Amino acid sequence: MSSILTNNSAMVALQTLQNINKNLGMTQGEISTGKSIANAKDNSAVWAISKTMESDVAGFKAIQDSLNLGDSTVAVARTASERVTDLLTEIKGKVVASQEENVDRGKIKADIDELVNQIKSTVGAAQFNGLNLVKGSEDVEILSSLDRSSSGVAASNISVSRQDLTTDAGNRGTTALSGVTVADYGTITDSQGAAVTTTTAATGKDMDITIGGTIAVGDTLSLDINGNSLSFTATTTNAADVADALKGQINALGLEGVTADNTGGVLTISNTNAYESVDVANLAETGAASTIAVTEVNGNTSPPSATSGTIEQRAETIDLSSTTALSEGDTFSVTVGGDSFFYVAGKSESMEDVAKGLATAINTSDTDGVEARATQADDGTWSLAVDDDTGGQAFGLQVTTGGDATGGLFGLDNLNVDSNENASKALDTIETLISNSIDAAASLGSAQGRIEKQNDFMGNLIDNFTSGIGSLVDANMEEASARLQALQVQQQLATQSLSIANQAPQSILALFR
Template structure:
């Protein structure tokens, strides 16, 4: 064994042990301070990469949950307004039915009807949450999230919106087919069978004896159809006006979709028009009558008569009052369908909220299992390293004292 004051092997070994212990102690203190076993890529590159991906997914789910909560609130407001509208429709049916009794003031009952219609539109127009309204005017962006559009079947799918394609403050009553409803509304009813096949140029003509209306079908992108032969637009010999409206339908539109487009055009022209659950079209308002009204094939010359020659279409006259009751019953059916679809979408959103919450919890738990520190284990490790640090310092002190012993050899 050699003794050297230039190379103190014991001190070097003690210093190396102390450095190693100090590094481990610093790491343990960082883990305890942060609570993370893997706090950076240098700790464990593979685990850190996985945890970062999971954290990004958790952040994305948080945004989705926020948007779903917003959507659920919009749906809740729409559902509450829909419930009030359904209640008003029940009152409306009672009012229209009472108005048919002998001795009841028609003027008074019509005032009540108009007030109910105003209430319906007010409920719909005020069913707005943060600028989104599912029941009123067109132009709403619907309910969306960052990762999806909540789909529904109201108005043949797309973003969740009930307001049809109608705008303005009376969009809801138009969508329900209640425009210009009165207690004495007579009207027309059209039924369809499987042979009905709408084509460009087919038209529905309506008349109240003074004014005449023609609603002519036209396919998307085609040149607007001219008025039927024998039908002159503008003032007529009866002191009224002849009107023409082009009803736009797709090139492969189904018969009932074409009827739906017709209903929109009728409503925008001031008629009460609605489709019952069994597919019957009821038209009232503007004092329309069966005289002079008909459904005609393309290229059929206009006639003031009421002979319908469109295959698969049957016209029936509704007496005063009965048309009003039918229109209200159709509106109740329509509103029930809207309420059911809103409710179904609420269930869908609630399910998505529950799923995203569960998924976020699972990801958070999984991420924690990868990177969170076991504090009990780290506490024991800290005590152990502190003891080793003290021993290493003591050993280094002893090793540093050894060269001093060599002085005794030179005394």
């Protein structure tokens, strides 16, 4: 049936044309924007995911800027520490030259002073955007990533340890220890072999060997000193004469710092070496009536053995603990008579740093006759040997907390080569400073390497995220182009169909003619 009021064909043709136009508009939108999902109404779930990922990409790009800034800052500090190492090496050459007596130590000192000023200038200028990583002790945090989880988003950082290459002595801590004692950090062994924190220094250590009983002619007395075997066959029955003969043999060995004396049959062997001990062993005698025995060692009148012993070095030794944890600000003070020397531990430092720092504090002071060395035992523990060649002074260790850390190049300002003693001290000091500078450069180099690797990872992550977002929302341009042409043809056909459908009622007029 035909109707002039309702044209069903035209309605169908119009709906078809409208759908085609709608699809054509969507396809044209994909082509113009390059996206198949341009807004939330296109596909809300996929759009939400893509926007979250886009926000992460924006964050990653900001992180790359942070990493680039951090990389530059660390690079400046690393370059400075390497330069400081080179300058310290030059100073070492000057110090080595000063060991000779026939050189102009005044001119050498002037050269050292100029190099020290250059080191200070280098450390002071080693900043990037106002941040200097070779001054101070606080760590620097560099933003490195955003970690997304079910509980939210958290920022992660790369922690870069500052490397204090200043010459600051630091500030002593004044807070008393809590929960621990000084003996937990370090001990001194007194003449009786007990662990103490105070004692009295001596000009030298000795051993008494008492010759007694009835000595018969032909009795043989023997002993070893530092591996040198001595033997004496008695030609007299007088103990003092026998002791005198052994004294002559010992002195004839010419061992540096080792001398022997005799007092009424008591043979006293003395050791004045600052850092070398003397071993006496295999003390023996033949003859039933004669006796020879060690009766005193290092002031101990009840020695553990009557046939052997070690005459300790002149220097008093502080044995530092390998188990007690150090905290930033722990202050170690060593007193020698009326003089006090201190070192304040920095963050993450070890007993090695304390031992070397205290040695530097002592060796760069203007106290005459006092010298120190840091040594490591076979078991890995560190000790500080302090030699006071004047002897008889009080010697002790104190530990407090709450101080400001000592700089890594502490002692450089007071490096002196004006005498044989000071030149020798300076050599030990410069070795410690070079070691500190090398450690600083190595630490900064490791941090820079990590930052660069993280920066490369961020770049790859951004590329992967961008690719993932594209696969979710980007339009397939080849497909869109083909669809556009098909829809344009469909649009033309739908338009013609609508035109034909609209002309159909015209045929009804023919019935009324």
